[in-house]
Amino acid sequence: MTLAHTGEFGLIERVVERLSVPLAGGAGVDMLLGPGDDAAVVRAPDGRVVACTDVLVEGRHFRRDWSSPLDVGHRAAAANLADIAAMGARPTGLLVGLCAPKDLPVAWAEEFSLGLAEEAASVGAAVVGGDTVASPVLTIAVTALGDLENRAPVTRAGARPGDIIALAGRLGWAAAGYTILSRGFRSPGLLVNAFRRPEVPYAAGILAAQLGATSMIDTSDGLIADAGHIAKASGVRLDLRRSYFELPTQMADSANALGVDPYEWILTGGEDHALVATFPPDVMLGGAWREIGVVREGEGVTVDGAKWTSAAAGWDHFRTDVG
Template sequence: MSIAEAGEFGLIARVVAKLENYPTTLLGPGDDSAIVAAPDKRVVASTDVLVEGRHFRRDWSSGADVGHRAAAANLADIAAMGATPTALLVGLCAPADLELAWAEELAGGLADEAALVGASVVGGDTSASPTLTVAVTALGDLGGRKPVLRSGAEPGDVVALAGRIGHAAAGYTVLSRGFRTPKALVEAYRRPSVPYAAGPAAADAGATAMIDVSDGLLQDLGHIAAASVVGVDIRTDAFEVSDQMRDAAAALGVDPYQWILGGGDDHALAATFPPGTTLPDGWREIGKVHEGTGLTVDGRAWSGPAGWDHFK
């Protein structure tokens, strides 16, 4: 059955049936607006858009995969501020002949990813469109913490990373070359594994700046360097290249560090901490902040790709 056959309200009913409310949801789908608790009295908000053919392909990923990715992209942004996600709002623009089952899978993936952090999908909107598009807004609560901005890094700070890096970019390259293995890399592209708890933990440990690595480690750390008016140097020996990544790189003729330093979509968290800070569990040092500007790798300019830019 297509969503045209189900109709707008039939689609909404099927999608809502996949959702579950958590304690922060005071009023879920069904009215003109949802009501979400905000104990901190400050609401952290972020929005991302996924467009078919630009961010995902249905022959590469299931509806559930796309749901996980769409939710993760937003939930990671909330965690990168040092906050805990509380709710998602979802806009779905789809061709009328889209299979209803795919939309239901999408809803399930969104709900399952949100459930990892105890957040609910509380509402959204649907519209007919020739291009399949998923737009998600995430809300979060700081829990009394000071938000961790991009602009707080200081010379002498340690640069640290939480989560895996380079795997999603490797999986994308594998898929784009027409292969489906190694499975671990392909699955990393299809569904991020985000260290959500590492964000609030970093804030509690005194992180001076933090960012979600969505467009590439060097590009995203460059945002911290620019906002903080500092320089950042990254050490390549801080990264372990897995056997699967190394083998795939050799087979495809790719430098694996291009995936690690320039690849996005893993949604790892990168942060800076004052010197001498005991890093929270799950965080590892990968570089230093210094006087100056810009980004270097092992003390030298990086000549490879630094990350993704939608308009280049």
């Protein structure tokens, strides 16, 4: 059965049925009114709402022959929830626009919706509404909402010389998985699955805010590229230390087999959605946070004091394709 058989409202009914997923730890949802009316109503206890949006296009961000619809749902939600976490906020809700070909199987849309709901539920959030429309290209637009819980937002503009640069999460895994898939392979599964479905350290965002992080960002486009946004906004130089990055055995072996420098994946590969933040030098890092460099006077991003000379600096939405 395809979307042409169910029609828009039949699809919406099927999708909504799959959005009720038990929340992690039995956490409450801020959704006061969900799908089914002209708009959703979401509680905003702080009085401020953190909001972001992201678009995934088939052929540029995902391929149906590489990823299951469940994986795509998790990935679409994670890309937005990570941005909320990077502001030091707690995610509360997702709004989803699904633009799909009429011949898309209904089962694909149903499983995709379940992936969205599961990822949102893992952080105590929910899919609160959205829209569907026919389109020749499968396109997914997600808007995420979050609550600052009376904390100041952690922006890109507060890093100061002498601050510690720290990382929470994995780097290079998704890029390694992409390279493996693009060469026609399907293993090692650990790396391939990292591309299909990122593991985001959501809780680290709130912890960073509580520890007094001076700046923070989600590394969706690659460490050097995204660290560069902090450097520019803060008017400083971020100096990364290559020795601080672990090189997992499977990544090292895969890089050797494919003839790739694994540090290209770590320093320039995107889609892992790790968090990078800067902290005052006297802060004791905790939880998932670990030091990877130091903020200095100057501009841009350096690795061991020198500019990274690779041609690749990170993901560029107008130059890079998945397929």
